[in-house]
Amino acid sequence: MIEHIGYALILVGLFFDFFGCLGIIRLPDVYNRLQASAKCITLGTCGILFGLFLIKGFTATGIKALLCLLFIILTAPVSAHALARGAYRSGVKPCPETVVDEYGEDIKNIK
Amino acid sequence: MILKIILSLLWFAIWMLLSWPPTITNALAGIAVAAFVTFMTSDMFDSGANPLRKPSRYLWFVWYAAVFLWECVKANLDVAYRVIHPDLPIRPGTVKIKTALKSDIGLTFLANSITLTPGTTTVDIDKERGLIYVHRMYIKDGLAISDRLPVVDRFEKILRKVFE
Incomplete structure (x- = not known):
């Protein structure tokens, strides 16, 4: 049973x-693309990794x-934040x- | 001092989990690594607050994690909807939000939560003036520019109980 939940999580x-x-392909600029990539x-x-944990156990x-x-979870939003700020400061419109x-x-x- | 002990125990636990299964060799190496990492980085974590002072904050942190997970799932469905929609319904822009949080770790957690909640990404933090600049994917017509992010207020209320 728990294995099936794991496979379902990997699929999701x-x-x-x-x-x-x-x-990343469809949205128009850096900032919107960062939104999509950072969240999804x-x-x-994390879903894939948690599914793997459920299948393999401890x-x-x-x-x-x-x-x-x-x-x-800890680093992905930080890198998105750094990329957005860097892009703005270096003049990406x-x-x-x-x-x-x-x-x-x-x-x-x-300035 | 008590912070250093807690941090080194935490690094040791992470080392043991990374080098699973636990053996005596791994444990000895882990003690050395944990001591070294604590020596190098403990001043980065030193906020002056005693982590054992207010135990109720850990319960609030669990509540924060639950709220955060729910908002994160909602954010993903939101992005999925916008990306699949043939017209690509976005009206992006950057806005600034006032925050009452003062501590570094509290601001970090708030910024990270904003990034992973629906339609918003943190772009910059101005600590002196207590401002967070947020990039939003969809700004509705007829809204005042500041104070319109109920999600941020909710996170801020919880995070103030955890970190301040």
Whole structure:
């Protein structure tokens, strides 16, 4: 039973990873793409790793999968934040659909 | 001092889990590694707060994890909806939000939660003025620019109980 839940989680994780990749292709600019990749790929990869843990149980593989899950949750949003900030500061313009840009205005004032 | 002991125990536990199964060789190497890492990095974690002072914060952290997981699943469904939709319904923009959190770790957790919740990503933090700049994927018409993120208020309320 628990093995089947594991396989189901791996499947769900693969779906979310797929949507994250689709977002990277379809969305217009860096910042929107980062949204898609940061969210979907975090949960998708965590789903796959947790499914692996459920299948393998408390063995060497399972416990390493659990630790990787923890580190991905902690580091993925930080890297997304660093990429977005770096892109803004080095002058990558948001896409033309953008409605408001308070951060861009504030950076100009600081400079 | 008590913080250093707790940190080294934590690093030792992580080392033991990484080098599963536990043997005496692994444990000896783990003690050396944990001592070294604690010596190198413990001042990064030193916020002055005693981690054992307010035990109720750990219960609040469990509640935070549950809320966070739920919001994370919602965020993924939101992105999936927008990406599959043929018209690509986005109206992106960056807005600033006021925050009352002061500690570094509290702000880090708040920024990470914002990144993983529906439609928002943290772009920058201005600690002196207590501002968080957030990139949003969909901004509705007719909303005031500041104070419109109920999710952030919810996380902030919980995180203040955990970290402050």
